[in-house]
Amino acid sequence: MTTQTAPGITMTAREATRRRRLRSFPLYVTVWLIGVVMVTPLLYALISGFKSTDQLSGNSFGLPSPWVTKNYTSILGDSAFWRMLGSSTLIAVGTTVLTVGAAALAAFALARFAFRGREFLFTLFTAGLMFPFAVAILPLFVLLRTFGLLDNPWGVILPQAAFGLPMTIVILRNFFREIPGELEEAATLDGCSAFSFFWRILLPMARPALGTVSVLAVVTSWNNFLLPLLVFSEPTWWTIPVGVQQFQGQYSSDTARIFAYLVLSMAPALAFYAVAERQLIGGITMGATKG
Amino acid sequence: MASTQIEDADPILGEGPPAGQEWNRRPLVRRVRDWLTAFLFTVPGLILFLAFVAVPILYAGYVSLFNWGGFGSPSDFVGVDNFTRLFQDPVFLGDLWRGLLLVALSLGLQLPFALAMAVLLNQKLRGRAVYRMLFFAPYVLSEVITGVLFSMIFAPDSGLADKVLGAVGLDGVGGLWFAGQSTVMATLFLIMTWKYFGFHMMLLLAGLQGIPPELTEAARIDGANAWQRFRNITLPLLGPTIRMSIFLSVIGAIQLFDLVWVVTQGGPDHHSETMAVTMFQFGFKRYQMGYASAISIVMFLISLVFALFYQRYVLRRDTEGALTNMRGTR
Numbered sequence: 001m002t003t004q005t006a007p008g009i010t011m012t013a014r015e016a017t018r019r020r021r022l023r024s025f026p027l028y029v030t031v032w033l034i035g036v037v038m039v040t041p042l043l044y045a046l047i048s049g050f051k052s053t054d055q056l057s058g059n060s061f062g063l064p065s066p067w068v069t070k071n072y073t074s075i076l077g078d079s080a081f082w083r084m085l086g087s088s089t090l091i092a093v094g095t096t097v098l099t100v101g102a103a104a105l106a107a108f109a110l111a112r113f114a115f116r117g118r119e120f121l122f123t124l125f126t127a128g129l130m131f132p133f134a135v136a137i138l139p140l141f142v143l144l145r146t147f148g149l150l151d152n153p154w155g156v157i158l159p160q161a162a163f164g165l166p167m168t169i170v171i172l173r174n175f176f177r178e179i180p181g182e183l184e185e186a187a188t189l190d191g192c193s194a195f196s197f198f199w200r201i202l203l204p205m206a207r208p209a210l211g212t213v214s215v216l217a218v219v220t221s222w223n224n225f226l227l228p229l230l231v232f233s234e235p236t237w238w239t240i241p242v243g244v245q246q247f248q249g250q251y252s253s254d255t256a257r258i259f260a261y262l263v264l265s266m267a268p269a270l271a272f273y274a275v276a277e278r279q280l281i282g283g284i285t286m287g288a289t290k291g
Numbered sequence: 292m293a294s295t296q297i298e299d300a301d302p303i304l305g306e307g308p309p310a311g312q313e314w315n316r317r318p319l320v321r322r323v324r325d326w327l328t329a330f331l332f333t334v335p336g337l338i339l340f341l342a343f344v345a346v347p348i349l350y351a352g353y354v355s356l357f358n359w360g361g362f363g364s365p366s367d368f369v370g371v372d373n374f375t376r377l378f379q380d381p382v383f384l385g386d387l388w389r390g391l392l393l394v395a396l397s398l399g400l401q402l403p404f405a406l407a408m409a410v411l412l413n414q415k416l417r418g419r420a421v422y423r424m425l426f427f428a429p430y431v432l433s434e435v436i437t438g439v440l441f442s443m444i445f446a447p448d449s450g451l452a453d454k455v456l457g458a459v460g461l462d463g464v465g466g467l468w469f470a471g472q473s474t475v476m477a478t479l480f481l482i483m484t485w486k487y488f489g490f491h492m493m494l495l496l497a498g499l500q501g502i503p504p505e506l507t508e509a510a511r512i513d514g515a516n517a518w519q520r521f522r523n524i525t526l527p528l529l530g531p532t533i534r535m536s537i538f539l540s541v542i543g544a545i546q547l548f549d550l551v552w553v554v555t556q557g558g559p560d561h562h563s564e565t566m567a568v569t570m571f572q573f574g575f576k577r578y579q580m581g582y583a584s585a586i587s588i589v590m591f592l593i594s595l596v597f598a599l600f601y602q603r604y605v606l607r608r609d610t611e612g613a614l615t616n617m618r619g620t621r
Contacts (some may be wrong), residue, residue: 024416027411028416031411031419031422034408035422035426038428038485041440044444045440060451060454061454061458102335105333105336109328109329109332110333113325114325115325115330118329121337124340130595130597130598131348131594131595132546134567134587134590135591136343136348136351136587137587138351138354138570138583138587139346139348139354139584141575142354142361143342143346143347143350158339158342158343159343162339162340162344165339165344166340198332223433225549225553226548226549240433240436241434241436241549244435244436248553255443255449258439262436262439266432266436269431269432270428270431270432272431273431277424280431281427281493284490285493285497
């Protein structure tokens, strides 16, 4: 058998290598060109931030001469920028803890108990997957105003957590269902209550899935614009997207400065992406396929 | 999607048929106890969901029947007037048309492009990990940052785009970009593609990796060329992922707001307005909450009808396959 297939494999392999070499050149060029298109806007912003606005209009493509650091340093020296970063972080963390906590509890019940109404509940939650945030924003605003949650971080955290639930529940439920039932039986026989099984055994085992859904929740919260825009009328709690929009309006003529501001505002998200790339990509593919 | 799961959930709880008299008592006690425990576990999520998702949507339905400025309680009942007015409003009809246009562009151009990139980066290509990471990166940026960045790049004359076109002798190809009534949607779509094609590419890559290489290998041995292998094996097996990608594109087009709001606020002269932008304009700029709620109800109904239709006729047959595929790739 080996003598029969071996020549066939080497021939196709050699052929494949040759064809790949021939074909690969245009492929590399294509991918490289698209890579350039993807990277140019980001690089352009980074470099433009090191120019003065006058320099920028005269010398769009070249490197800055001289390199101006004032744009970056003045933003980094401004407490408003750091406050914005702080409130974005606080809101993202709050949203994530709340979403993942409530979703894990619900997913546990939906995955491991058979009870009347379970499928109805699950359908109710998954129905939330298909409704865009914008649909509820008007009445949500009225509701938050009635509860006195405007200009209050909870006014953003609670709705964001609620809208994050469907996706998180779907992903976690699927994960919880794959943990063998024998484990639960053994724990129950050892006198473990449902909650302590959940807390001491299930959650530690589900760490990868929890990581994935947390990363998704952080990114979604970090980039949300509409809700913080409506809820925070005072700059105290402005998040990064709201701050960026306001900054653009305020300094619209100082282009270089806006570029610097953009670069500094996108840095945390890109750094987070570099660290949590695997969880993020795992999360979106899981969410999309299982939703 | 949900109906198949009852059967395999039971064995987890079952301890085999209990013997003797216990059989009569235990299940009831157990059932009540299980129900209570399960209920307690779902309560926090349920309260959050009802209070901040379900109630607001229902409330929007109620408010949409009133002429209401947003303060006090709605009292001027107008029935379906807001809806009849909506469907006579050229701006809103334009919103629907522009939504369709974005969906068509996403499905006709962005998705094939994402698919091509996924197939390309699924091959052995030097540096493919870097390209994958790079193409997906804009997805993590907020639409606001993306919008502001590109509004400066596409600034007529002074922006990078016009300077580059000018340098290669193609002045005026982009027209006025965001500022032109005929070019604004195309420019927006260009940015959406920059930001989102990597997301779809990643989904499709995950789908591609779920296809066993033996299948294409076998076809190749049988003499199928690259296009035949792609057309008859890869594409059909990628079906579930593609359909999910389409679903997400459509839902995304329905709710598009941030990008448009930051870049054009719907202008020039409503030529880039979307349903969500119109709703925001009426609700929070002109304080016509009833009318704006009618818009959100229409958005809701469009999403609902589309999602139900899609789940019933398009996704249902996929769910099992999609799940088993995913397990393979994880």
